[in-house]
Amino acid sequence: MKVVGIMSGRAARLAATATFIGFLAAGCATPPPASDQAAIAAFNETNDPYEPFNRAMLQFNLALDKAILKPVAYVYKETVPDPLQTNVTNFLANLRGPVIFANDLLQGEFERAGNTLMRFTMNSTFGILGINDLAGEIGMQEHTEDFGQTLATWDVDDGPYLVLPIFGPSNPRDGIGILADSLMDPFTWLTPFEFRIGRAVGTAVDRRARHYDQINDLEKNSLDFYAAIRSLYRQRRADEIRNGAPASGSPVPGGLSVMPQKPDGQQSKALSSEK
Amino acid sequence: MTGSPLRAALGALFFLVVAYAAPVQASTPADFVKQMGDKAFASLSEPGLTSDERAERFRILLNEAFDLPRIARFALGRYWRTSSEEEQKEFVALFEKFVIQAYANRFQDLSGQKLNVIDAREISAAQALVLSEIEIPGKPPVKINWRVQSKDDEHKIVDVMVEGISMSVTQRDEFAAVIRQNGGKVDGLIKALRRKTGSD
Numbered sequence: 001m002k003v004v005g006i007m008s009g010r011a012a013r014l015a016a017t018a019t020f021i022g023f024l025a026a027g028c029a030t031p032p033p034a035s036d037q038a039a040i041a042a043f044n045e046t047n048d049p050y051e052p053f054n055r056a057m058l059q060f061n062l063a064l065d066k067a068i069l070k071p072v073a074y075v076y077k078e079t080v081p082d083p084l085q086t087n088v089t090n091f092l093a094n095l096r097g098p099v100i101f102a103n104d105l106l107q108g109e110f111e112r113a114g115n116t117l118m119r120f121t122m123n124s125t126f127g128i129l130g131i132n133d134l135a136g137e138i139g140m141q142e143h144t145e146d147f148g149q150t151l152a153t154w155d156v157d158d159g160p161y162l163v164l165p166i167f168g169p170s171n172p173r174d175g176i177g178i179l180a181d182s183l184m185d186p187f188t189w190l191t192p193f194e195f196r197i198g199r200a201v202g203t204a205v206d207r208r209a210r211h212y213d214q215i216n217d218l219e220k221n222s223l224d225f226y227a228a229i230r231s232l233y234r235q236r237r238a239d240e241i242r243n244g245a246p247a248s249g250s251p252v253p254g255g256l257s258v259m260p261q262k263p264d265g266q267q268s269k270a271l272s273s274e275k
Numbered sequence: 276m277t278g279s280p281l282r283a284a285l286g287a288l289f290f291l292v293v294a295y296a297a298p299v300q301a302s303t304p305a306d307f308v309k310q311m312g313d314k315a316f317a318s319l320s321e322p323g324l325t326s327d328e329r330a331e332r333f334r335i336l337l338n339e340a341f342d343l344p345r346i347a348r349f350a351l352g353r354y355w356r357t358s359s360e361e362e363q364k365e366f367v368a369l370f371e372k373f374v375i376q377a378y379a380n381r382f383q384d385l386s387g388q389k390l391n392v393i394d395a396r397e398i399s400a401a402q403a404l405v406l407s408e409i410e411i412p413g414k415p416p417v418k419i420n421w422r423v424q425s426k427d428d429e430h431k432i433v434d435v436m437v438e439g440i441s442m443s444v445t446q447r448d449e450f451a452a453v454i455r456q457n458g459g460k461v462d463g464l465i466k467a468l469r470r471k472t473g474s475d
Contacts, residue, residue, distance in 0.1 A: 042455065223450070227449045231449060232445060235441060236438065239440070
């Protein structure tokens with residue numbers, strides 16, 4: 001679904017970047033000299049004009065992680081029984097239901113909206129406030145959506161890469177998405193301050209614990225942790241925006257990147273179907 | 276036993292044809308991924324393997340299943356053309372070491388896991404995308420897509436995408452960043468790879 005006219009990509013991008021530009025100006029990377037075409041192309045492709053600022057912000061986030069989040073997540077992961085951890089994950093995921101539902105609707109994905117609504121209703125009641133994913137067990141799989149993805153389906157550009165304090169890898173579009181999601185979330189308005197803090201802390205610990213080994217792996221095995229995270233974040237978001245459909249138009253080893261970019265991979269012919 | 280040269284010749288021809296066809300070749304990219312996956316799971320998750328043994332098995336499987344030199348070339352991106360032949364050669368060798376070091380031990384604990392091939396799609400005349408899932412007990416399945424390059428009945432994997440994240444693209448982006456940090460010199464990346472893989 002496209003809602004051109006409500007918010008054009010350009011206007012949104014301008015508005016988004018304007019918000020950040022003030023405090024970012026100090027951390028700008030110097031573009032390569034105009035004579036070096038290859039270097040200019042690389043600079044533009046990376047789309048990370050605030051790289052020095054972003055690298056500093058990553059260091060800040062990592063320091064915070066090492067001092068607080070990582071040790072807490074480790075203790076949580078090692079001491080809390082697995083079934084209970086699953087309950088926590090389910091409970092927090094269920095709380096995101098209304099926001100996912102709203103974004104499904106905003107994207108015109110009515111079938112997915114129906115799935116989200118059913119899941120939320122079932123899990124909140126029979127699943128005891130969402131601690132059990134009963135809907136998932138009977139085949140109604142969870143999917144996530146957020147306003148950053150909704151903006152993407154409206155053809156709003158992501159803007160330059162940004163590492164936000166505490167929130168981590170992002171961009172102006174996803175930054176606005178985080179804000180919009182929290183404003184449209186009924187639990188933001190219906191629950192006391194203590195609950196909201198607990199939810200935020202719980203979400204951070206739960207997520208950090210679930211990705212504990214992957215993050216260790218990446219840190220150990222990457223030559224440039226910052227660049228690896230930047231690449232992973234962008235590819236992951238692109239995948240989420242395509243709702244997991246394979247991207248056949250991406251560049252391939254061997255240079256066969258002549259396929260037209262289609263987000264849903266419709267141009268691919270099915271060779272076999274063993275489903 | 277007859278001494279007919281014709282029969283001997285026919286026999287030899289028959290032998291040649293059978294011997295040529297003998298290596299187990301998967302007929303479709305999807306079969307190829309399934310077979311390689313099963314083989315890798317069985318071979319790498321064998322209990323009692325030392326980490327060196329696992330790395331060696333991984334190296335053999337990696338070269339059998341993947342077109343590693345081609346992936347290495349892709350990962351170097353625009354800098355492949357600007358590097359010398361020696362640099363290219365050393366880079367490809369270091370890339371193999373780097374991949375083994377990064378991935379071999381991830382196959383340590385595969386208990387109860389299973390690779391299911393779901394679908395295959397044609398991308399171009401020579402390439403197919405094989406869609407699969409890894410089943411992990413008690414967790415949501417992990418979506419893994421394989422880009423397979425085929426020539427006749429010979430298949431090689433040229434990229435793996437885990438939950439939409441391409442290994443080749445990630446490596447290329449990361450290597451490009453290392454090269455840029457070293458003033459656009461491939462030499463800087465090669466030195467970093469040497470350090471990382473203990474090949475100094």
